[in-house]
Amino acid sequence: MSVLSIKDVSKIFPNGNVRAVDSFSLDVADGELVCLLGPSGSGKSTLLRMVGGFETPTSGVMTIDGEDITRLPPEKRPTGMVFQSHALWTHMNVFKNLAFGLKLRKVSPDEIKRRVEGVLELVGLGGYGTRGVGQLSGGQQQRVALARSLVLEPKILLLDEPFASLDQHLRERLREEVRDIQQRLKITTLFVTHGQDEALSMADRIVVMRDGRTEQIDRPDVVYREPQTPFVAGFIGTMNLVEGTVSNGIFSRAGYSTPLPVSDGPATLAIRPEALDLAAAEDGGQGKVHRVTDYGTHGLVDLDLRDNTRIKAMVSHPDLFKAGQGVTLKPRAIAAYRDNALIHRA
Amino acid sequence: MAATLTHRKIDWTGIAFAVVLTLIIVFPLLVVGTWAFTNVWRYPSVIPQEFGLRFWEQTLARADVWSSITMSLTLAFTVTALSAAICLPAAYAFARLDFPGRNLLFFSFLAGHAFPKFGLLVAIAGIFLQLNLIGTFWGVVLIQLVGTLLFMIWIPVAAFQSVDRRMEEAARDVGASPLRVFWSITLPQAGPTIAAAILLSFVGTFYETEGAWLIGAPQVRTLPVLMISFINNQPVIQYGAVLSVLLWVPSFIALLFARRVVNSGSFARGFGG
Ligand SMILES: Nc1ncnc2c1ncn2[C@@H]1O[C@H](COP(=O)(O)OP(=O)(O)OP(=O)(O)O)[C@@H](O)[C@H]1O
Ligand SMILES: [Mg+2]
Numbered sequence: 001m002s003v004l005s006i007k008d009v010s011k012i013f014p015n016g017n018v019r020a021v022d023s024f025s026l027d028v029a030d031g032e033l034v035c036l037l038g039p040s041g042s043g044k045s046t047l048l049r050m051v052g053g054f055e056t057p058t059s060g061v062m063t064i065d066g067e068d069i070t071r072l073p074p075e076k077r078p079t080g081m082v083f084q085s086h087a088l089w090t091h092m093n094v095f096k097n098l099a100f101g102l103k104l105r106k107v108s109p110d111e112i113k114r115r116v117e118g119v120l121e122l123v124g125l126g127g128y129g130t131r132g133v134g135q136l137s138g139g140q141q142q143r144v145a146l147a148r149s150l151v152l153e154p155k156i157l158l159l160d161e162p163f164a165s166l167d168q169h170l171r172e173r174l175r176e177e178v179r180d181i182q183q184r185l186k187i188t189t190l191f192v193t194h195g196q197d198e199a200l201s202m203a204d205r206i207v208v209m210r211d212g213r214t215e216q217i218d219r220p221d222v223v224y225r226e227p228q229t230p231f232v233a234g235f236i237g238t239m240n241l242v243e244g245t246v247s248n249g250i251f252s253r254a255g256y257s258t259p260l261p262v263s264d265g266p267a268t269l270a271i272r273p274e275a276l277d278l279a280a281a282e283d284g285g286q287g288k289v290h291r292v293t294d295y296g297t298h299g300l301v302d303l304d305l306r307d308n309t310r311i312k313a314m315v316s317h318p319d320l321f322k323a324g325q326g327v328t329l330k331p332r333a334i335a336a337y338r339d340n341a342l343i344h345r346a
Numbered sequence: 347m348a349a350t351l352t353h354r355k356i357d358w359t360g361i362a363f364a365v366v367l368t369l370i371i372v373f374p375l376l377v378v379g380t381w382a383f384t385n386v387w388r389y390p391s392v393i394p395q396e397f398g399l400r401f402w403e404q405t406l407a408r409a410d411v412w413s414s415i416t417m418s419l420t421l422a423f424t425v426t427a428l429s430a431a432i433c434l435p436a437a438y439a440f441a442r443l444d445f446p447g448r449n450l451l452f453f454s455f456l457a458g459h460a461f462p463k464f465g466l467l468v469a470i471a472g473i474f475l476q477l478n479l480i481g482t483f484w485g486v487v488l489i490q491l492v493g494t495l496l497f498m499i500w501i502p503v504a505a506f507q508s509v510d511r512r513m514e515e516a517a518r519d520v521g522a523s524p525l526r527v528f529w530s531i532t533l534p535q536a537g538p539t540i541a542a543a544i545l546l547s548f549v550g551t552f553y554e555t556e557g558a559w560l561i562g563a564p565q566v567r568t569l570p571v572l573m574i575s576f577i578n579n580q581p582v583i584q585y586g587a588v589l590s591v592l593l594w595v596p597s598f599i600a601l602l603f604a605r606r607v608v609n610s611g612s613f614a615r616g617f618g619g
Contacts, residue, residue, distance in 0.1 A: 054518075074518040074519050075519070080520075087513050091535060101521050104520065152520060
């Protein structure tokens with residue numbers, strides 16, 4: 001049974017007539033971590049803030065454990081939010097930040113002390129209770145913010161790009177820590193990010209959003225291998241998207257053609273760089289190598305079709321290719337889209 | 347070594363400024379301060395012939411001095427407390443809520459200070475006369491309250507606006523009601539700046555003379571009003587000087603507080619610094 005259920009939720013901000021969230025539906029299972037992934041302005045934060053109670057949906061219904069929470073204020077919801085800018089209360093020390101919510105719940109002082117110390121231990125900050133917020137590093141502040149939500153044992157944990165302000169290295173470490181804690185506590189989590197590697201490495205399921213709508217909801221590996229729309233294909237990982245026409249079962253674009261068993265008409269061909277083999281061609285070939293980059297473990301070849309459409313291919317022996325050389329393309333796996341939908345995969 | 351020495355050039359313009367400023371500010375204070383502790387000082391001597399506390403004794407022995415001190419303190423406390431009770435919630439509303447006529451109302455608080463004050467006071471006095479408020483305590487409270495609106499709205503609005511919205515939302519998130527958020531998060535965050543505003547309005551009210559004189563005289567006599575009448579009616583300079591020194595006390599206390607507030611750094615933040 002799903003813990004959180006979002007049904008047909010829309011949000012139109014009174015100023016400006018954008019549909020920040022547009023007829024969005026999602027069911028999140030108990031203990032599941034769902035990532036909301038999408039470009040800037042796609043409505044991820046707005047959706048998360050509606051679940052937390054900080055925005056009111058224009059229409060639609062949200063339930064937690066079957067109970068309608070659509071109109072409840074934040075303080076009445078069993079949700080816990082971690083903000084991008086830690087939003088810790090700078091006039092209180094770490095202990096007081098964590099104890100505030102417990103005090104409001106009239107928990108006894110002994111119990112507060114026990115629970116705060118327990119959760120500080122959990123986020124790796126045992127003994128930091130008396131520190132001021134300003135005396136912590138960025139990563140530590142984000143951990144305290146996480147602990148502040150966790151200590152109240154919310155039914156649903158909401159995280160809005162919690163690591164966005166941290167450096168790459170720290171981000172990766174915290175990502176793992178949060179995933180560990182989330183799995184240990186089996187806490188149902190909604191996680192907003194616009195970093196695809198964050199989503200791919202953490203999520204049980206990914207919701208790819210665009211202009212307030214869902215493009216695809218699937219497990220990370222499925223989203224990566226079987227993107228349902230060209231937008232998802234282009235947004236997750238690197239993807240060559242080549243627009244062209246199909247006639248008599250042959251897709252063609254500027255001297256490049258490949259069999260594509262679909263009806264005649266326009267089509268967008270999608271090929272991952274790692275699924276594209278190249279062969280040297282004597283007679284000019286289908287494309288010309290523009291640049292070869294050697295990464296040690298593999299190489300990346302940038303090549304241009306005859307109309308200068310840029311295509312990337314990953315090769316294991318970059319020294320076999322050099323700039324200006326003609327090549328033929330031998331894709332091992334392709335997908336094709338028409339009218340924003342998948343029409344063929346092989 | 348030589349390089350560092352030549353680089354440490356003396357900033358003569360800076361020093362000149364400092365000296366001139368010091369003279370302009372400190373010299374009159376010095377003269378008044380000296381007069382207050384002088385028993386005899388006749389022309390052309392540069393320093394008084396006889397120092398002493400004779401005029402302090404005489405001044406402090408007067409009943410009207412004590413009653414005016416009490417009056418000034420009572421007025422300043424009443425006005426500041428009322429002003430805080432009215433203005434702080436209003437400032438919060440201005441900072442956080444959007445309602446029709448918000449900007450117009452906001453600028454109307456400024457309007458009172460945009461025109462020559464005395465003319466405005468005379469007009470208000472006319473109205474107060476009809477309301478039988480002339481010469482009453484509450485009449486003076488009312489007129490001085492108007493004078494504090496600028497500080498007590500403008501500064502706290504800036505302070506509230508600088509409080510991170512996410513902090514308030516985080517407090518709602520852990521279960522605090524809007525009122526509790528205001529009390530436990532917003533107010534402490536904006537605290538130092540608001541304390542400065544309250545201090546300013548207290549000191550400003552304590553020194554306020556025109557309104558107190560125009561509306562309050564002769565029944566309500568504050569310390570500054572009394573000082574003016576001393577200076578106007580008494581040939582003895584020392585009376586005025588002693589009262590003047592007495593009037594410095596709230597300023598000094600205010601300065602001490604202000605130092606702590608300004609040092610805490612959140613004061614500048616309140617102004618968006
Ligand atoms: N308070 C608001 N008033 C008006 N429009 C808003 C408001 N908040 C968000 N929007 C608009 O709603 C849309 C979605 O914004 P949202 O913040 O949800 O995007 P996002 O996916 O979180 O983007 P980012 O990755 O940049 O954080 C945007 O077009 C934004 O301009
Ligand atoms: Mg966002």
